[in-house]
Amino acid sequence: xxxxxTISRQYASGGSEIGRKVAKLLDIxxxxxxxxxxxxxxxxxxxAYIERAEQSSTNSFLYNLAINGMYSQPxxxxxxxxxxxxxxxxxxxxxxxxxxxxADYVLKDxxxxxxxxxxxxxxxxxxxxxxxxxxxxxxxxxxxxxxxKARRRHYKYYTERVxxxxxNYDLCINTAVSGIDxxxxxxxxxxxx
Amino acid sequence: xxxxxTISRQYASGGSEIGRKVAKLLDIxxxxxxxxxxxxxxxxxxxAYIERAEQSSTNSFLYNLAINGMYSQPxxxxxxxxxxxxxxxxxxxxxxxxxxxxADYVLKDxxxxxxxxxxxxxxxxxxxxxxxxxxxxxxxxxxxxxxxKARRRHYKYYTERVxxxxxNYDLCINTAVSGIDxxxxxxxxxxxx
Numbered sequence: 001x002x003x004x005x006t007i008s009r010q011y012a013s014g015g016s017e018i019g020r021k022v023a024k025l026l027d028i029x030x031x032x033x034x035x036x037x038x039x040x041x042x043x044x045x046x047x048a049y050i051e052r053a054e055q056s057s058t059n060s061f062l063y064n065l066a067i068n069g070m071y072s073q074p075x076x077x078x079x080x081x082x083x084x085x086x087x088x089x090x091x092x093x094x095x096x097x098x099x100x101x102x103a104d105y106v107l108k109d110x111x112x113x114x115x116x117x118x119x120x121x122x123x124x125x126x127x128x129x130x131x132x133x134x135x136x137x138x139x140x141x142x143x144x145x146x147x148x149k150a151r152r153r154h155y156k157y158y159t160e161r162v163x164x165x166x167x168n169y170d171l172c173i174n175t176a177v178s179g180i181d182x183x184x185x186x187x188x189x190x191x192x193x
Numbered sequence: 194x195x196x197x198x199t200i201s202r203q204y205a206s207g208g209s210e211i212g213r214k215v216a217k218l219l220d221i222x223x224x225x226x227x228x229x230x231x232x233x234x235x236x237x238x239x240x241a242y243i244e245r246a247e248q249s250s251t252n253s254f255l256y257n258l259a260i261n262g263m264y265s266q267p268x269x270x271x272x273x274x275x276x277x278x279x280x281x282x283x284x285x286x287x288x289x290x291x292x293x294x295x296a297d298y299v300l301k302d303x304x305x306x307x308x309x310x311x312x313x314x315x316x317x318x319x320x321x322x323x324x325x326x327x328x329x330x331x332x333x334x335x336x337x338x339x340x341x342k343a344r345r346r347h348y349k350y351y352t353e354r355v356x357x358x359x360x361n362y363d364l365c366i367n368t369a370v371s372g373i374d375x376x377x378x379x380x381x382x383x384x385x386x
Contacts, residue, residue, distance in 0.1 A: 010360075114370065117359050117365075119359060119360050164358065164359045164360055165355075165357065165358065165359070166310050166312060166357045166358070166359040166362070166365035167203075167312050167357055169359070169365065169367070170366070170367040170370045170371075171364075171365065171366055171367070171370075171371075172310075172359035172362065172364065172365035172366075173363075173364055173365075174362070174363040174364065177307065177363045177364075177383060177386065178363075178364075178383055178386060179386070182382075182383070182386060186379055186382075186383075189375075189379075190370060190371055190375070190379075193370065193371060193372070193375060
């Protein structure tokens with residue numbers, strides 16, 4: 001079977017839930033927030049700072065120059081490098097599911113991966129957030145746009161690839177059509193193929 | 194079930210074969226070259242001309258200006274309009290599989306569609322062409338690049354969308370991982386969902 005399943009996902013599309021279900025179906029570990037804690041341990045960064053930095057869309061050259069000065073490696077880049085080491089160390093342990101954090105790109109050389117991109121309709125995603133976070137539809141849509149923008153920029157900055165370009169993934173799936181359970185079943189089946 | 198399954202595909206990725214298998218699994222009609230013949234009938238264009246025009250990547254403004262002059266609608270645009278009418282008429286008859294021809298875009302309003310993008314690795318595609326067309330690997334790779342470029346441009350010109358951008362499809366699948374049969378099974382299952 002494909003050893004490492006990476007899941008990239010639009011915000012609130014159900015990617016994390018699918019990841020947990022796939023891990024259960026295949027009886028392998030699931031890593032999401034665990035990566036933040038491991039990166040904190042390995043790098044000395046505070047977990048809360050890591051989480052903020054992951055979700056920031058301000059990886060621009062000028063931003064980094066202002067925050068970090070001309071000659072030092074930006075903190076966000078140091079953080080990304082630490083996350084890469086953690087992800088590779090986890091992947092070396094054996095089959096697992098890794099959600100987010102450009103893992104498809106980080107593991108592109110020398111690892112046997114099955115790369116997934118999960119997306120959905122605005123309607124499906126809004127319903128999930130409104131229910132979960134007690135937001136109006138307009139508020140939910142605004143959160144979705146912001147979070148997706150940050151993820152797209154983060155991915156582009158570190159990988160030079162286009163987030164959600166199908167040719168970078170083995171499977172892309174619309175959860176508004178598949179639902180969560182069937183998507184997880186299909187991924188588990190393909191990963192075993 | 195989703196009424197109309199549209200399949201867009203990288204050249205030699207197995208999309209047409211998958212389309213035929215899905216149609217068989219669901220016992221619904223499969224339309225590919227049939228659309229050329231129907232368009233020829235409806236428009237008076239020669240089928241051979243239609244086929245050439247579909248595969249041309251010269252839908253540029255300057256090209257059309259040179260060929261068609263300033264004031265007439267370019268022939269390729271007239272042809273596309275005729276194909277749209279044919280595709281919509283076929284879709285109105287009932288559930289079916291339609292391969293290529295921007296059908297996902299043509300049917301985006303008022304039709305119940307399940308849209309698929311099929312892609313694969315260069316290796317998988319080269320092997321299919323070398324075997325089928327008796328080409329060297331370099332020749333096969335060159336054909337792949339040319340055909341994909343034409344399809345990408347054609348799609349962009351008529352839809353203003355990016356060919357293979359996962360958010361425009363309900364499923365994108367890498368046949369180098371899934372193979373042809375499992376991809377067809379998954380599509381049939383999702384379309385029925």
